[in-house]
Amino acid sequence: MTEQSLLAMLSGVRLHIFHPDSQSVRAFCASLTQLGCHAQHSWPPAASIPADAQLLLLAIDVHQQQPLSTLFNSARERDLPIIALADSHNARLFPLLLQLQPNAIAERELNPFALIVQMIGTLQTVRHHQRLRAVQQARKARGERLAQAKGVLMQTFGLDESGAYRLMRSEAMNTRSSMEYTAERVITTLQK
Structure with missing residues (x-):
């Protein structure tokens, strides 16, 4: 600088x-x-x-x-x-x-x-430090949303955790979208 x-x-x-x-x-x-x-x-x-x-x-x-x-x-x-x-x-x-x-x-x-x-x-x-905290909070929120989406898939389709993750990853790859976007779609579509 x-x-x-x-x-x-x-x-x-x-x-x-x-x-x-x-x-x-x-x-x-x-x-x-x-x-x-x-x-x-x-x-x-x-x-x-x-x-x-x-x-x-x-x-x-x-x-x-x-x-x-x-x-x-x-x-x-x-x-x-x-x-x-x-x-x-x-x-x-x-x-x-x-x-x-x-x-x-x-x-x-x-x-x-x-x-x-x-x-x-x-x-x-x-x-x-403020930027690092913001990144850390965003990662935590991302992890919570992914966990929530996995929980919805596990409950809806009777999958185990790794099966729910593989299904989300496969869907994300097939639609060429991020895991976050796929998790949001899973939550809004399947959670009632």
Whole structure:
């Protein structure tokens, strides 16, 4: 991928940054706006995530453990990626980070270039996982429909499972159609 296409991934992304250093965050938000992002900032961590957020950058603070846990749980429910911003010199944060399980971790002190790279990588990974889940769900649904069609054939014609499968495969080959289409036809034709 070229630099332009990588940066284009950020165009239109709505992110919310929870960070106490308002001056450096404002400068970072201005840089993100130039890249086409819609960035908002607040501190301390709110009880809820902004409704339009697609990515969260969240400064990790041991004194904010309860609000952080609430935010992370809410983000998981929405399948919203979080980049934790943590002080790498504070060993007390390690157990909290393990508990929270962010999608990525970056240095708490804002480094615009490093954060932009981390954001692009996190968004790519999350989108890839979403595509994999969609493919997995489609395969599962396909398997369930094939199993349902086999069950209909077994019940209707007294076939065993392999016989029902062979009949569907043969019908699919004879009509030059997919197994999914054949399974749908079997279900709609024979199931009442």
